[in-house]
Amino acid sequence: MPDVRGVSQAASAATSFTVSKPTGTVSGDVMFLLQVSNSTTAAGLGTPTGGATWTLVTTVGADSSFCIAKLWRKTAGGSEPSTYTLTQGSSDDSVAIVVSLSDASTSAPVVATNLGDFGTTTITTPSTTPTGPSDIDLRFVAAYGVPSGTTWTPPAGYTERADTQSADNPTASLATKALSGSGATGTQNFTISSAPTRWRSITVTVTGTQTNVGVNDTGSATQSLTVAGTTPLADTGTATDTFLAARAVPLTDTATAADAITASATIALTDTGTAVDTGANGQPIFFPEVGTAADTITTAVTGAGLGQGGAASDAVTVTASAALTNAATALDALTYSEVLFPVVGDTAAAEDALTFVDVHDRDAVAGPPRRTWSARPPTI
Structure with a gap:
């Protein structure tokens, strides 16, 4: 929305005098200049000079009224001077006010005027x-x-921006207010400390600039949008709908391998072991079975890529519980007890329940273990 960038004022009885460019004015700002004089002719107040051309907005007060007000506007150019020059008749006295607005539309503003004579300290705009x-x-x-x-x-509710008076008593003031609706602004009253012979008032309403936003813009993860207003999202629109809004814009991006995640997972490991495991006494044990591939571990995974195969640099912390039904790796460490109720001539299988107390009295060469039964003897 438009806002006051800066204001300056001046007063003089010279036929040519200057008023400063408001501090902070930049190219593109919309500027208004008010000159009020006790001149008897409007023609005596010439168009201000300096920088981009000034355009007359309105004149309030008739010739010979001794109170003529003229308002000009322009859009600041890239080479605005530090002062603007104004003119008046040789016996005239003037005051001037300049205001610069940021984010203001360069289209013609809404303008209304009023004037009155004698006897009141309430001046209505x-x-x-x-x-x-x-x-x-x-x-x-x-x-x-x-x-x-x-x-x-x-x-009430307005901020005074300028209040100036010349030696031969022309006086002027400017007050502004940011609006928050499109309804009529209503008449607003100033109070002057002494009742004047003549008074003039001008109301100017200036709208803001608008920003074009592409509807089909995909954007990037670092884009930010600051907008004001409401735009219906159900319409098809054109490639560059114009709107004012204040909202967060959701962005959709595709994760890369470097995206960091924290996760907990159960991971199935597939291994193929050998037929030799090591028992609690450090002796090798032969298991005749072939295991399944279902080791279960609990793991916390940090830094894993999304939708990608792991790499050597992926960091994992695991705690494993090995299933005993698979073929073990060459040096799995086991502590066990088994109870076996075999039948002569029967070959023990992995699922037989057995208890033997790690008896591995073995020959120097590998061979099947001799078992000491702790339950009933085998059936003959």
């Missing part, structure tokens, strides 16, 4: 109807026929 939901309202007032030291009080 007219109502306007904004063209957007977040415009800025400028209220200019001017008066003639007041004593030196006269001051202005702005309407």
